[in-house]
Amino acid sequence: MTGNTDQTVLVVGAGIVGTSTAYTLQKAGYRVTLIDRIGPCAGSSYGNAGAIVDSCVPNALPGILKSVPSMLLDPTGPLTIRWSYLHKITPWLLRFVQETRAERVEHNAKYLGALTSSASSDWQVMMENTGLQHLIRDEGWLKVYDSEEGFQETHAMRDLMLRHGSPFEVLGIGDLRDLEPNLSHIFKHGIYHNKSRFLLNPEKVVHGIADAFKQEGGDIVISDIHTLRAEENAVTAIGSHGNVSADKLVLCTGAWSKKLARQLGADIPLDTERGYHLMMPAVEEKGIGRPIVYGEKSFVLAPMERGIRLTSQVEFAGLERGPDFRRVRKLLPYAQKMLPSLKTDEQDVWLGYRPSLPDSLPIIGPSPESNRVIFAFGHQHLGMTLGPTTARLVKEMLNDEMGSREMWPYRANRF
Incomplete structure (x- = not known):
């Protein structure tokens, strides 16, 4: 406890970022x-x-x-744009193009790496504090390539990681067979993020953190928040189950954050990269020991408690349109080609929404209109990676342990 028991905080959004933030603040002495x-x-x-x-x-x-x-024309490629959504995503895509300039890439890599470099240690603290250590593995993260051309296309990415200190190893055929003997022998090259970790059951982990938050005295309210008001002495969240006020508020509503942030003075180019997953039965023998990305097809096979999860691709179609599961199902032959022992019986299929910004950096920092509000959203593909890290940073900002200059690259009004 740090003596903040007189301070009340609303955390809006209960994904990994919001749940981690609520737990971390509650444990630090805030009433959350x-x-x-x-x-x-x-x-x-x-x-x-x-x-x-x-x-x-x-x-x-x-x-x-x-x-x-080529990605758009490939029926199993990593990118889909619903043409009815093209006019809405075009401003985001134009900003994205600007971020491909060399100086912007270096800037974004520097400050993305500054966040992820502490993710493993922040997760270690979170898992120890919540008693969830049995759900995390230190097995790394592997990308594999079945063609010389596919691997050579990673040259710029590998150079970037070398310049900015992101650890990895390049693996050849023999290394891949030693590391993952049951993986198909078609793969010629691998990139092994050897310091990375993975969670055996993300849902169980988030619920475990939420349970720990309640045990620390925190409250969970089910309400669809549609309005935020920052006043001189309080912040109020107005939703389907009435009004809730507090001294401070942290906005962690992921892909749904844009409209709420605009009410607090921030016009943020946030959009959603929709992603699909498909669950298949566990492979009892001849399975894999870590998440593996099929580089040329940009999908992942991840061994989890419930079975093998296939996660895939990026679809631009917004928050309102329904799912189209045909594309993820078309990847099943490639998944079985990748792992011959895989049983492709479909147990569960799902669509999710990644909150993405053109520069790949999240928004972590105060609202432009009120220092009573902190934004914490836009983590794109790294929400799970950065949940506890974001929570720690929010706590340090609320405790005045961090200067604004340190969080300047992640500010809401940087666009």
């Missing part, structure tokens, strides 16, 4: 209410690959535009 429209882990935190990756690589890299036409 966690608010979500459905409950803990109802969004993208539920269906991800469980990765905790030490990586500095932003999505916008030089040369990516040359690959877009």
